[in-house]
Amino acid sequence: xxxxxxxxxxxxxxxxxWVMNLGSLLTWxxxxxxxxxxxxxGANRANIGPFRAIGLFQIAADSLKLIFKExxxxxxxxxxxxxxxxxxxxxxxxxxxxxxxxxxTITIGNYTVNLVIVNSSVSLLIVFxxxxxxxxxxxxxxxxxxNNYSLLGSLRGSxxxxxxxxxxxxxxxxxxxxFQTFNIQEIVMKQQGSLWGFYPKWxxxxxxxxxxxxxxxGLAETKRNPFDIPEGEAxxxxxxxxxxxxxxxxxxxVDFLESVLIGALATVLFLGGWQVPFLMADGFHFGSYLFxxxxxxxxxxxxxxxxxxxxxxLWFFMLIRWSLPRFRYDQLMKLGWKMMxxxxxxxxxxxxxxxxIWDSYHG
Amino acid sequence: xxxxxxxxxxxxxxxxxxxxxxxYLPEIMRGLSVTAKHFFKNLxxxxxxxxxxxxxxxxxxxxxxxxxxRPFSPRVRSLHRLTKREDGSPRCVACMxxxxxxxxxxxxxxxxxxxxxxxxxxxLSFDIDIxxxxxxxxxxxxxxEDAIRMDTGIFEIAAFSREGMIYHIKDLLR
Numbered sequence: 159x160x161x162x163x164x165x166x167x168x169x170x171x172x173x174x175x176w177v178m179n180l181g182s183l184l185t186w187x188x189x190x191x192x193x194x195x196x197x198x199x200g201a202n203r204a205n206i207g208p209f210r211a212i213g214l215f216q217i218a219a220d221s222l223k224l225i226f227k228e229x230x231x232x233x234x235x236x237x238x239x240x241x242x243x244x245x246x247x248x249x250x251x252x253x254x255x256x257x258x259x260x261x262x263t264i265t266i267g268n269y270t271v272n273l274v275i276v277n278s279s280v281s282l283l284i285v286f287x288x289x290x291x292x293x294x295x296x297x298x299x300x301x302x303x304x305n306n307y308s309l310l311g312s313l314r315g316s317x318x319x320x321x322x323x324x325x326x327x328x329x330x331x332x333x334x335x336x337f338q339t340f341n342i343q344e345i346v347m348k349q350q351g352s353l354w355g356f357y358p359k360w361x362x363x364x365x366x367x368x369x370x371x372x373x374x375x376g377l378a379e380t381k382r383n384p385f386d387i388p389e390g391e392a393x394x395x396x397x398x399x400x401x402x403x404x405x406x407x408x409x410x411x412v413d414f415l416e417s418v419l420i421g422a423l424a425t426v427l428f429l430g431g432w433q434v435p436f437l438m439a440d441g442f443h444f445g446s447y448l449f450x451x452x453x454x455x456x457x458x459x460x461x462x463x464x465x466x467x468x469x470x471x472l473w474f475f476m477l478i479r480w481s482l483p484r485f486r487y488d489q490l491m492k493l494g495w496k497m498m499x500x501x502x503x504x505x506x507x508x509x510x511x512x513x514x515i516w517d518s519y520h521g
Numbered sequence: 522x523x524x525x526x527x528x529x530x531x532x533x534x535x536x537x538x539x540x541x542x543x544x545y546l547p548e549i550m551r552g553l554s555v556t557a558k559h560f561f562k563n564l565x566x567x568x569x570x571x572x573x574x575x576x577x578x579x580x581x582x583x584x585x586x587x588x589x590x591r592p593f594s595p596r597v598r599s600l601h602r603l604t605k606r607e608d609g610s611p612r613c614v615a616c617m618x619x620x621x622x623x624x625x626x627x628x629x630x631x632x633x634x635x636x637x638x639x640x641x642x643x644x645l646s647f648d649i650d651i652x653x654x655x656x657x658x659x660x661x662x663x664x665x666e667d668a669i670r671m672d673t674g675i676f677e678i679a680a681f682s683r684e685g686m687i688y689h690i691k692d693l694l695r
Contacts, residue, residue, distance in 0.1 A: 191560065193581075194559075194560050194563045194564055194567070194580075195556045195557075195559050195560045195563075196559070197559060197563060197580075197581050197582045197583070198581050198582070198583050199580075199581050199583060199585065370546065477553055477556060477557055477560070478553065480556065481552055481553050481555075481556040482549065482552065482553075
């Protein structure tokens with residue numbers, strides 16, 4: 159019992175470490191990647207002595223500035239809810255990372271550790287529930303600010319998230335039909351092996367349509383640029399218009415953490431999570447040839463591959479965010495309800511029919 | 522009264538999109554490939570430069586301003602200067618041509634007699650309020666003596682007060 163508590167605390171510390179660091183690193187990535195894409199240099203002036211470290215000190219400079227800014231609560235607003243809103247957003251997105259496995263079960267001495275904090279049989283459902291609850295942060299922020307623009311932003315945000323939540327949930331049903339489990343760690347484990355010998359048996363190859371729909375709906379969930387309706391810099395500044403200082407920084411960080419979460423979910427559901435192609439527990443299998451590796455190296459490789467896949471998604475989200483213009487509100491709703499939802503239902507139907515035929519042939 | 526002729530323009534027909542474009546995803550991928558190409562090309566250039574190579578191309582179209590300056594055209598109009606004679610006195614003869622033509626009325630000249638009888642006058646004071654100047658260059662055009670030019674290349678002009686923006690003859694005679 160004691161060992162289990164210590165194990166969980168260590169895992170929570172590790173998860174917080176990589177999640178928070180990745181989230182704040184994304185503020186730098188956003189500036190630098192957009193700059194490089196647009197033939198600019200990007201923020202590179204923040205320095206300690208002669209060291210500029212390609213602008214990495216900008217993260218510290220930004221956070222220091224935001225910490226020392228005045229924390230202002232609008233006079234007509236609800237002070238309690240105004241303070242609660244960023245906490246709620248932050249809490250639910252951080253909680254979701256407890257269900258993300260970064261590696262396989264490992265054995266230290268005679269003690270086995272599963273590299274996921276909550277290895278529940280319904281962990282995927284918990285993630286989706288927590289992501290839906292995250293809407294409350296937006297709603298409270300808009301309501302408590304006593305500002306019409308905030309309220310409009312929060313209404314838009316909740317409308318968008320509700321619409322895309324349905325598609326978001328429906329896209330993974332196809333995947334669940336194939337893997338027949340809600341446990342994320344088990345879903346990752348079932349993506350081991352290969353399809354017809356050469357494709358890795360990843361969700362993206364089993365569910366190509368589902369993957370595209372999942373990624374699009376996931377982008378809408380992160381509320382970043384092509385689906386930037388809640389903020390809409392040119393129209394209303396958004397639900398956090400009355401926020402300043404650290405509370406605003408928390409909202410901004412939640413945006414980035416949601417990108418990380420969607421990237422991590424896409425990785426574990428569709429890109430095989432920590433699975434490395436051809437890598438089994440004892441080494442690489444190429445046909446009958448075996449390149450054996452020690453269990454330590456296998457674990458290191460698996461965790462590294464998880465983060466490489468995650469970084470690819472983060473890079474891709476940034477690429478989309480800095481390439482595509484924002485949808486108009488009606489276009490967003492049309493895309494969500496008239497195109498994505500029918501397509502995701504079609505995806506479920508197709509998967510079910512194919513599975514039925516497959517099962518009748520293979521017993 | 523002349524007859525008014527109104528040409529009625531036809532509204533352009535809405536652009537026809539092919540099915541391929543209406544699927545939307547391939548076109549998005551095409552757009553993303555353009556930005557991704559820029560990203561990888563520039564990233565490659567930056568990484569090569571970091572390791573001391575000299576790659577072709579700059580990797581950015583921006584100038585890192587305080588260290589790196591944009592090359593200007595030789596004709597650029599920058600801060601004024603008053604040209605000098607061989608003995609170091611200003612060439613200006615206080616004819617008031619520049620003060621007259623100045624559209625912003627930012628030149629203030631007080632003339633006085635020149636000690637040399639061959640030269641009619643000299644400026645006792647020659648002030649330009651740079652804060653008001655519009656850098657049109659008409660003073661340079663108007664000057665019959667080639668006494669004022671705008672070729673210093675200085676364009677970082679700043680002061681802490683409005684008085685500080687007034688450049689006197691000693692500032693301009695450089």
